Amino acid sequence: MSENILEIKDLYVQYSAGKDTVRAVNGITLSLEKGESLGLVGETGAGKTTTALSIMGLIPNPPGKITGGEILYRGENLREKSEKEMRKIRGHEISMIFQDPMTALNPMLTVGDQIAEVIRLHQNVTKAEAFQRAKEMMEVVGIEGGRANEYPHQFSGGMKQRIVIAIALACNPSLLIADEPTTALDVTIQAQVLELIEQLKRKYDTSLLLITHDLGVVAEVCNKVAIIYAGEIVEYGTLAHIYKNPSHPYTIGLFGSIPNLNETVTRLKPIPGLMPDPTKLPEGCAFAERCGEACEKCMKGAVPYIEIEPGHMVRCTKFAGKEN
Amino acid sequence: MAAIKNKKQAVNASSNEVAVGGHGQAKEIIGRFMRNKAAVFGLVIVAFLLIAAMFPQLFTKYDPIAQDLRARFLPPSSEHLFGTDEYGRDIFSRVIYGCRTSMEIGLVTVAISCVVGVVIGAVAGFYSGVTDNVLMRFIDILMAIPNTLLGISIVAALGSTIPNLIIALSIGSIAGYARVTRVSVLSTKGTEYVEAAYSTGASDARIIFKYILPNCLAPIIVQATMSIATTIMSATGLSFLGLGVPPPTPEWGSMASSARAYIRDYWWLVTFPGLAIMTAAFSFNLFGDGLRDALDPKLKT
Numbered sequence: 001m002s003e004n005i006l007e008i009k010d011l012y013v014q015y016s017a018g019k020d021t022v023r024a025v026n027g028i029t030l031s032l033e034k035g036e037s038l039g040l041v042g043e044t045g046a047g048k049t050t051t052a053l054s055i056m057g058l059i060p061n062p063p064g065k066i067t068g069g070e071i072l073y074r075g076e077n078l079r080e081k082s083e084k085e086m087r088k089i090r091g092h093e094i095s096m097i098f099q100d101p102m103t104a105l106n107p108m109l110t111v112g113d114q115i116a117e118v119i120r121l122h123q124n125v126t127k128a129e130a131f132q133r134a135k136e137m138m139e140v141v142g143i144e145g146g147r148a149n150e151y152p153h154q155f156s157g158g159m160k161q162r163i164v165i166a167i168a169l170a171c172n173p174s175l176l177i178a179d180e181p182t183t184a185l186d187v188t189i190q191a192q193v194l195e196l197i198e199q200l201k202r203k204y205d206t207s208l209l210l211i212t213h214d215l216g217v218v219a220e221v222c223n224k225v226a227i228i229y230a231g232e233i234v235e236y237g238t239l240a241h242i243y244k245n246p247s248h249p250y251t252i253g254l255f256g257s258i259p260n261l262n263e264t265v266t267r268l269k270p271i272p273g274l275m276p277d278p279t280k281l282p283e284g285c286a287f288a289e290r291c292g293e294a295c296e297k298c299m300k301g302a303v304p305y306i307e308i309e310p311g312h313m314v315r316c317t318k319f320a321g322k323e324n
Numbered sequence: 325m326a327a328i329k330n331k332k333q334a335v336n337a338s339s340n341e342v343a344v345g346g347h348g349q350a351k352e353i354i355g356r357f358m359r360n361k362a363a364v365f366g367l368v369i370v371a372f373l374l375i376a377a378m379f380p381q382l383f384t385k386y387d388p389i390a391q392d393l394r395a396r397f398l399p400p401s402s403e404h405l406f407g408t409d410e411y412g413r414d415i416f417s418r419v420i421y422g423c424r425t426s427m428e429i430g431l432v433t434v435a436i437s438c439v440v441g442v443v444i445g446a447v448a449g450f451y452s453g454v455t456d457n458v459l460m461r462f463i464d465i466l467m468a469i470p471n472t473l474l475g476i477s478i479v480a481a482l483g484s485t486i487p488n489l490i491i492a493l494s495i496g497s498i499a500g501y502a503r504v505t506r507v508s509v510l511s512t513k514g515t516e517y518v519e520a521a522y523s524t525g526a527s528d529a530r531i532i533f534k535y536i537l538p539n540c541l542a543p544i545i546v547q548a549t550m551s552i553a554t555t556i557m558s559a560t561g562l563s564f565l566g567l568g569v570p571p572p573t574p575e576w577g578s579m580a581s582s583a584r585a586y587i588r589d590y591w592w593l594v595t596f597p598g599l600a601i602m603t604a605a606f607s608f609n610l611f612g613d614g615l616r617d618a619l620d621p622k623l624k625t
Contacts, residue, residue, distance in 0.1 A: 056523055091524035098523075103516040108538035117534070118524045167524060 005175050005207045006032040006055070011069035013050050013059060020279040024050040026231040027069070032175070037201065037208035039218035042228035045275055048211045052177045056096055057086045073175070092122040095168035099180040101160035105152040111163045112138070112148025115170050122171045137166040141196060158189035162196065169200055176201065177209045182217060194220055215258060219243060227251050230275055230286035237312035247314045249291045285317065293318060356618040363614020369607035376420050377427035386414035388421040388574040397590050407592040409583065415592065418574040419600045425575045426604060429490055429559045430552045436494040438548050441501025442537070448502065449509030450532055463502045471496040475558060479567045489568050493558055497551050504547045508540035542619040549612035553605040560601050576601045
């Protein structure tokens with residue numbers, strides 16, 4: 001059994017907005033083994049980015065606050081670390097790629113300096129060595145090292161994202177969090193960037209937490225998938241479990257919203273309605289209102305989280321009593 | 325077919341060159357500045373004033389404080405370009421040497437107040453909350469006191485020397501820098517690259533100095549150039565009131581002040597220092613205006 005790089009246990013995160021409390025993450029539990037990649041899929045506002053920021057210890061406080069649970073990195077609880085210890089972990093052990101490469105780079109520093117900066121922060125090297133390493137990193141992500149002295153605005157979006165990846169991987173982290181790394185890119189560049197992430201992940205044996213709302217991206221890169229809805233994981237399993245046997249009505253709905261190449265479908269079936277207001281989450285199942293199979297049981301009480309086949313978990317009353 | 329291919333390659337090559345070519349942003353800013361004729365005019369005069377301040381002996385053969393009582397009140401002539409004053413001193417030479425005093429006061433004051441103001445503004449903007457409130461209320465107090473009045477009281481208390489004058493003027497203009505810096509720090513703080521910098525494990529100080537402040541520079545530079553003019557005006561104003569530079573050091577304000585008794589009979593005594601003050605303030609303002617438009621084209625209306 002390989003070791004768990006990351007383990008999140010029963011994580012709760014809240015934001016206070018005036019009188020209301022936004023319950024962004026409600027008891028998320030997941031784990032990530034070394035070299036594994038986990039896709040975190042959900043719609044806007046489901047709590048994906050909040051989960052990622054919690055791991056980095058970057059939840060803006062106030063208004064945000066982690067109210068419960070544990071985040072274990074190599075068995076150590078990150079919530080108990082001091083700010084100084086966290087600074088050593090960020091960028092060195094755990095790195096993050098942001099959604100929009102256009103705005104994720106400092107416009108006043110050359111890209112080489114920006115990569116060298118992370119290296120110098122975490123490794124005891126001279127300025128010149130760090131810059132040399134930065135150039136090598138640029139070559140690794142497929143950009144000529146000679147362009148290290150240029151500014152971000154001289155690169156295209158896809159190239160900027162490669163630079164961002166180079167910054168994230170410069171110190172060879174054990175865990176890479178990619179927060180919608182391809183959303184801001186066009187489809188052809190998306191494929192290239194995904195391939196690059198995949199390839200580098202294998203090369204450096206990095207674990208990957210991929211946050212996205214695109215099931216196609218997940219299929220390409222991940223071995224495990226967690227479907228997240230209103231701050232809860234509603235279905236969790238391997239790629240095969242989720243794609244061959246989607247079981248939660250929400251997951252089924254997500255697949256129904258994607259066009260299928262093999263069948264002639266004149267209309268896609270979107271999931272009706274909107275996500276519940278996170279300040280007033282309903283009692284019982286958060287998805288019940290939009291669910292075609294909802295019954296009385298769904299409206300009240302906690303929804304059971306059931307293992308329907310080994311390693312395949314579903315949070316739905318539909319499967320109550322059908323445990324494997 | 326081959327021709328088309330070649331053409332394509334040529335196009336690719338040229339677009340690469342454009343992308344590779346040096347510091348595009350700086351070039352663009354300089355280009356925008358150079359197209360603004362008034363600003364270039366301002367820059368030329370500013371440059372001239374700076375040269376005059378550094379090497380006054382290049383422009384005049386007279387000692388600005390040497391008295392020649394036989395040559396009192398001479399009108400402008402080829403010998404004395406701007407004429408002579410009540411002690412027979414050459415006015416042209418005094419105006420040129422006065423440049424040095426004014427530039428010294430202007431630049432040192434701006435440097436001091438800029439550093440102090442920017443640090444206060446950056447800390448207030450970055451840490452927000454209580455820190456922000458305390459610092460900005462302190463700045464509000466400074467803003468509530470009229471600058472000249474503040475200058476007069478400080479110089480009156482400490483004595484009228486150039487260093488004291490600089491201290492007085494610096495304290496008066498800290499508030500402007502603090503406000504300008506705070507606002508741009510607030511807007512830069514929320515950008516994704518600052519968040520990304522946190523995710524690489526950078527400390528607060530590093531984020532402020534490497535990520536936030538460089539991106540706030542444009543308004544601060546503009547504020548600095550504009551306030552050189554104001555500072556020169558305030559300094560000459562205080563000197564005019566007898567609170568600035570002590571005689572016999574040549575200074576435009578004190579020259580105008582001592583010459584005003586003779587304004588009916590000898591117009592050149594008061595006119596030339598006055599013109600010098602006007603030209604200096606005017607050219608720094610033109611330069612500052614042009615710089616603002618060049619650095620931030622969005623501001624232009």
